[in-house]
Amino acid sequence: DTGVSQNPRHKITKRGQNVTFRCDPISEHNRLYWYRQTLGQGPEFLTYFQNEAQLEKSRLLSDRFSAERPKGSFSTLEIQRTEQGDSAMYLCASSPSGTTHNEQFFGPGTRLTVL
Amino acid sequence: GNSVTQMEGPVTLSEEAFLTINCTYTATGYPSLFWYVQYPGEGLQLLLKATKADDKGSNKGFEATYRKETTSFHLEKGSVQVSDSAVYFCALKTSNNQGGKLIFGQGTELSVKP
Numbered sequence: 001d002t003g004v005s006q007n008p009r010h011k012i013t014k015r016g017q018n019v020t021f022r023c024d025p026i027s028e029h030n031r032l033y034w035y036r037q038t039l040g041q042g043p044e045f046l047t048y049f050q051n052e053a054q055l056e057k058s059r060l061l062s063d064r065f066s067a068e069r070p071k072g073s074f075s076t077l078e079i080q081r082t083e084q085g086d087s088a089m090y091l092c093a094s095s096p097s098g099t100t101h102n103e104q105f106f107g108p109g110t111r112l113t114v115l
Numbered sequence: 116g117n118s119v120t121q122m123e124g125p126v127t128l129s130e131e132a133f134l135t136i137n138c139t140y141t142a143t144g145y146p147s148l149f150w151y152v153q154y155p156g157e158g159l160q161l162l163l164k165a166t167k168a169d170d171k172g173s174n175k176g177f178e179a180t181y182r183k184e185t186t187s188f189h190l191e192k193g194s195v196q197v198s199d200s201a202v203y204f205c206a207l208k209t210s211n212n213q214g215g216k217l218i219f220g221q222g223t224e225l226s227v228k229p
Contacts, residue, residue, distance in 0.1 A: 003158075004158070031215065033216065033217075035217075040221065040222070041221050041222070042119075042204050042206070042219030042220050042221050042222050043159070043204075043217070043219050044219070045216040045217065045218070048215075048216055056216065091158070091159070093159075095215065102215065103161045103164070104161075104215070104217060105161075106151075106158040106159040106160070107158055108157065108158040109158060
């Protein structure tokens with residue numbers, strides 16, 4: 001399967017713990033996006049990378065959130081000191097660079113539950 | 116700011132019925148418009164897109180026309196099937212957004228009964 005993969009698919013944690021999610025994009029795609037989706041809502045943009053450079057961050061991305069893409073391939077999203085409000089589905093997407101019309105390909109998501 | 120508004124669901128239809136899911140948007144410049152679909156247990160998939168006014172996107176029997184005058188991109192299908200049951204998301208990308216982030220509506224759940 002050459003699509004976008006995300007691990008883990010599910011994560012249950014206690015409030016105050018740190019969690020890290022991984023996203024592996026489609027190999028030739030140099031753009032990578034993170035979104036957050038809560039129940040009954042559409043995905044909301046968190047951040048975006050062009051190769052290893054993080055070029056845009058949403059105001060939703062508080063200082064407890066950090067994302068990296070160290071070699072321009074896979075990316076990690078870490079949430080420190082998790083809160084119950086962080087419970088959501090975290091989606092990763094990738095696309096080739098070029099025009100803004102390029103399709104974003106989404107992974108299956110990581111569902112986070114904070115107890 | 117930029118935003119997308121979709122009709123609220125859930126929408127329940129019988130097989131072979133006509134489907135319309137309304138989508139309107141607010142955006143600066145000339146956005147590109149998209150419909151994504153999320154089948155149960157699967158990730159978001161692009162269904163169709165339109166990149167300029169009066170363009171019609173189409174795929175799998177679904178169509179949507181980019182109407183600049185009404186700032187709308189309504190999704191239609193002439194005859195739905197049970198397999199079309201899913202959540203449908205309307206989304207836009209603004210033309211001045213080189214990063215290409217998507218702005219989504221809240222989603223509309225469609226349930227098709229046999």
